[in-house]
Amino acid sequence: MKEVSIHVGKRIRLYRKMKNLTIETFAGMINKSKATVSKYENGDISIDIETLFSIADALDISVNQLVDYENPASLSETEGEALTKRKAGKTRYYLYFYDGRRGRIVKNIIEVQGVGENGIYNANFYADLEDYTNCYKCKFLYHGTMRKFDAFTNFNFENQNNKVEQVFMYAINSFTHNSRMVGMLSGLSTHPILPASFKFLLSPDIMEENEEMKEQLVFTKEDIKYIKKMNMFVINQHP
Structure with a gap:
């Protein structure tokens, strides 16, 4: 083939x-x-x-x-077999966070392999894309795993060019019809190179990048209040 x-x-x-x-x-x-x-x-x-x-x-x-290729469903499959294969296929998520240094929303893709083991799925994180036409043109590439629980989904990634950097994500699972999730991403920032955390939005569909999205991604007065009160960064908002 x-x-x-x-x-x-x-x-x-x-x-x-x-x-x-x-x-x-x-x-x-x-x-x-x-x-x-x-x-x-x-x-x-x-x-x-x-x-x-x-x-x-x-x-x-x-x-x-290198060999994470998945064969599309053949025409000879029954409806049930095709449904099973779709569930076993790759799942793509679109992730957004706001970079205050450059004053822009950053586009990213997370691609999750359909077949997991013990609830753990292999995943690739294509970070900082100009657009969604070609995820191979990402500025940073990470490989790791996804694990989904009732209330949360977590991701653990390693930078494929700099093994020093690990990226951890916790997303609050959505129970709404749009399946959009809000969460926290932690890793190493560049310029300067320091530990950093961002709020993010995660969606199975491409979202419109507008002022409303930006307001969901920047720190609010409520966020600052929680940080001062609890001395920790807490995500408690839903998109």
């Missing part, structure tokens, strides 16, 4: 670029020519299992992060 080779190739290019590796440098790391690496990344040729492990090792990631 050429679709698999294309998917794996896109993953290789994404992780290579996130680690600021040129094709020439990366080709030397896996003992391949530049032309061969280009063919891998374009999905023009399939990759044998030994080379796949060599690539993952050179990129300091697991093989699963």
Whole structure:
């Protein structure tokens, strides 16, 4: 299936670029020519299992992060089988937070794998996107897990270019029809590099970025009051 080779190739290019590796440098790391690496990344040729492990090792990631392809439901499936497969497919969430340094709402995508183990699902966090047309053009890439409980959903991510940074998210599960969640994101900020936390909105659908959204993402007088009273950052608002 050429679709698999294309998917794996896109993953290789994404992780290579996130680690600021040129094709020439990366080709030397896996003992391949530049032309061969280009063919891998374009999905023009399939990759044998030994080379796949060599690539993952050179990129300091697991093989699963390269081969997380999921086959679309076939036309021969029954309605019940198709429903089961949709539930097992990838789930995409759109995450928004407000960056006061740059005075703008930041677009992000979280992609969750459909098949989990013991309630834990693998997930990718594509951070700081210009738009949603291509999540591979993110400025930062994180890999980690999602775990959902009755009242909360939590995410635990690791920066794929800087293993020093871990990102933790807690979202308050929504019980409304729009399934939008509010939560807290904690990690390392850049410029300056310091521990930081943000309020965020999480939605299964793309949301309109407007003044109303901004008001939900910035710290309110109520937030400041809670911080002063309890000496901790508390999220207690629903979108």
